[in-house]
Amino acid sequence: MLPGTCIYISVLFNLKGKTKMAGNLGGRTFIRRFSRSLGGPWNYVGGQRCEPCLTLPSMKVTEPATGNTLCEVPVSSQEEVDRAVASAKGVFPSWSKLSGRERGQKLMEACRIIRDNLEDISKLEVQDTGKPIWEARVDIASCADALEYYGGVAAAVVGQHVALPGGSFAMVQREPLGVIGGVGAWNFPMQTCVWKVAPALACGNTFVYKPSQFTPVTAVTLGEILTSAGVPDGVFNVVQGEGETGARLCNHPDVAKLTFTGSVPTGTKVMTAGAKGIKSVTLELGGKSPIVIFEDADMKNAIKATLMANFLSQGQVCSNGTRVFVQRSIADEFIQQLVSATQKLKIGDPLAEDTTVGATIHEDHAKKVLSYIASAKEEGASVLCGGERVMLPGKLSGGWYLSPAVVVDCKDNMKVVQEEVFGSVASVLVFDSEEEAVRRANDTNFGLAGAVFTKDIQRGHRVANAIEAGTVWINTYNLYPTEVPFGGYKHSGIGRENGLAVIDFFTQTRTVYVEMGDVDCGPLYQE
Numbered sequence: 073m074l075p076g077t078c079i080y081i082s083v084l085f086n087l088k089g090k091t092k093m094a095g096n097l098g099g100r101t102f103i104r105r106f107s108r109s110l111g112g113p114w115n116y117v118g119g120q121r122c123e124p125c126l127t128l129p130s131m132k133v134t135e136p137a138t139g140n141t142l143c144e145v146p147v148s149s150q151e152e153v154d155r156a157v158a159s160a161k162g163v164f165p166s167w168s169k170l171s172g173r174e175r176g177q178k179l180m181e182a183c184r185i186i187r188d189n190l191e192d193i194s195k196l197e198v199q200d201t202g203k204p205i206w207e208a209r210v211d212i213a214s215c216a217d218a219l220e221y222y223g224g225v226a227a228a229v230v231g232q233h234v235a236l237p238g239g240s241f242a243m244v245q246r247e248p249l250g251v252i253g254g255v256g257a258w259n260f261p262m263q264t265c266v267w268k269v270a271p272a273l274a275c276g277n278t279f280v281y282k283p284s285q286f287t288p289v290t291a292v293t294l295g296e297i298l299t300s301a302g303v304p305d306g307v308f309n310v311v312q313g314e315g316e317t318g319a320r321l322c323n324h325p326d327v328a329k330l331t332f333t334g335s336v337p338t339g340t341k342v343m344t345a346g347a348k349g350i351k352s353v354t355l356e357l358g359g360k361s362p363i364v365i366f367e368d369a370d371m372k373n374a375i376k377a378t379l380m381a382n383f384l385s386q387g388q389v390c391s392n393g394t395r396v397f398v399q400r401s402i403a404d405e406f407i408q409q410l411v412s413a414t415q416k417l418k419i420g421d422p423l424a425e426d427t428t429v430g431a432t433i434h435e436d437h438a439k440k441v442l443s444y445i446a447s448a449k450e451e452g453a454s455v456l457c458g459g460e461r462v463m464l465p466g467k468l469s470g471g472w473y474l475s476p477a478v479v480v481d482c483k484d485n486m487k488v489v490q491e492e493v494f495g496s497v498a499s500v501l502v503f504d505s506e507e508e509a510v511r512r513a514n515d516t517n518f519g520l521a522g523a524v525f526t527k528d529i530q531r532g533h534r535v536a537n538a539i540e541a542g543t544v545w546i547n548t549y550n551l552y553p554t555e556v557p558f559g560g561y562k563h564s565g566i567g568r569e570n571g572l573a574v575i576d577f578f579t580q581t582r583t584v585y586v587e588m589g590d591v592d593c594g595p596l597y598q599e
């Protein structure tokens with residue numbers, strides 16, 4: 073059962089929605105059913121929360137902060153996935169025929185609802201993920217930003233007119249693809265969902281989403297928000313479950329495109345499903361990103377960015393800069409300042425305002441992170457701080473709280489340096505020259521992100537252009553404005569989210585050729 077926040081958010085939506093929105097949209101009463109959200113149901117099909125049509129055993133979802141059961145969520149069967157896809161397919165013709173501006177208005181309205189209820193949605197996200205409340209607020213605000221941005225972009229998704237010889241011309245029409253199947257990870261549950269759904273809906277597609285089994289809550293909240301904003305029933309649907317449900321969705325013949333956020337091994341399976349169905353696939357996968365700090369860097373900013381690049385969301389961020397390359401002449405000073413700043417981080421109740429480090433998503437993942445610390449030590453690295461479970465008192469004693477770790481004396485071939493840890497572990501590596509730093513930074517199959525810190529503008533651009541990654545920050549880290557594309561090189565993914573780039577991944581073109589003269593078929597036709 074969900075704690076009280078859910079009732080609160082439901083009531084709040086009801087009140088705010090009824091008073092503000094019924095008038096906005098010609099008196100249509102579309103505010104409904106929020107009050108039923110306590111304890112589920114957890115699927116969202118045809119514009120409402122619903123129990124799966126065929127019930128498989130439930131998943132117990134753990135609240136990371138306490139280790140207690142947050143909710144029990146029935147797994148969606150093939151029949152349920154069929155029902156959700158049919159719902160999305162049924163409404164596709166009418167939704168896709170609305171003008172972009174009409175669709176955009178509804179996304180803008182969803183943005184407004186999120187901004188009005190930001191605090192309550194953020195609390196739900198904290199319960200689901202264990203991340204500190206201040207971070208959850210940033211994540212949820214970014215969901216509103218994405219809906220606002222694509223709400224505006226929707227009217228600008230247009231085709232092309234191409235003039236051809238003799239006055240003939242071609243119209244290159246931009247069309248939606250159909251039903252999109254989305255599968256998400258657990259570290260940014262609502263943001264991951266919105267970053268896919270907002271552009272997909274703006275382009276006229278409909279959607280079935282499967283959230284991570286560890287964080288099922290806020291995708292359903294998004295369903296309620298979209299319905300309240302006037303998005304027609306069936307345009308956005310949620311099914312729940314683990315990998316099997318994800319695979320059912322990805323393999324569904326009526327799903328036109330797959331968009332996935334998660335690990336490389338699962339991304340490979342999603343791509344295989346796409347290959348079997350000849351579906352285009354967007355993959356947002358893992359990373360092992362480098363952050364290269366030169367001796368002329370502003371030390372304080374480099375420290376601040378290294379904290380952001382390693383310890384946000386308990387280190388469970390795909391783009392984290394976990395390989396921290398520092399030039400030898402400043403390495404001692406940098407390490408000393410980094411350790412001092414890391415030790416000031418406050419591990420505590422994720423809902424407390426002064427907490428900077430919350431709970432790891434679940435016990436198994438925490439143990440995996442700790443195993444990387446152990447392997448680093450075995451391979452000769454030194455852990456200067458952190459890397460241990462911290463027991464918090466009272467109701468938090470069942471949560472897995474790990475102290476952020478700074479690991480030094482690292483070598484490029486160590487497991488902790490090679491593999492994605494997905495936890496609060498910063499590995500510091502020392503370099504001498506720019507050429508060496510770039511070569512070692514690129515010595516990975518991942519290519520999601522990277523950063524360079526220097527005051528030398530030429531070097532900043534030179535190194536940024538040399539790092540093989542989809543996003544490179546110069547003198548900052550982990551910023552994702554909705555206006556700019558995000559996605560990976562190499563094994564970190566295919567396709568992009570955010571910005572205008574994503575429009576290409578949620579549309580296809582139909583070329584209509586118009587002949588203004590006679591058909592010219594050469595010698596084929598004789599009078």
Ligand SMILES: NC(=O)c1ccc[n+]([C@@H]2O[C@H](COP(=O)([O-])OP(=O)(O)OC[C@H]3O[C@@H](n4cnc5c(N)ncnc54)[C@H](O)[C@@H]3O)[C@@H](O)[C@H]2O)c1
Pocket residue numbers: 255256257258259260282283284285313314315316317318319320322333334335336337338339341342355356357358359389390391492494520560564565
């Ligand atoms: N590049 C990005 O934007 C980005 C963002 C967030 C997380 N990530 C990555 O996600 C990973 C962590 O997330 P995770 O542990 O949830 O990843 P995961 O790959 O274990 O699971 C991701 C999702 O895939 C589902 N799934 C599992 N098997 C499936 C199958 N055969 N077919 C379809 N779906 C299936 C899961 O149920 C879950 O919903 C990390 O590698 C992280 O870097 C990437």
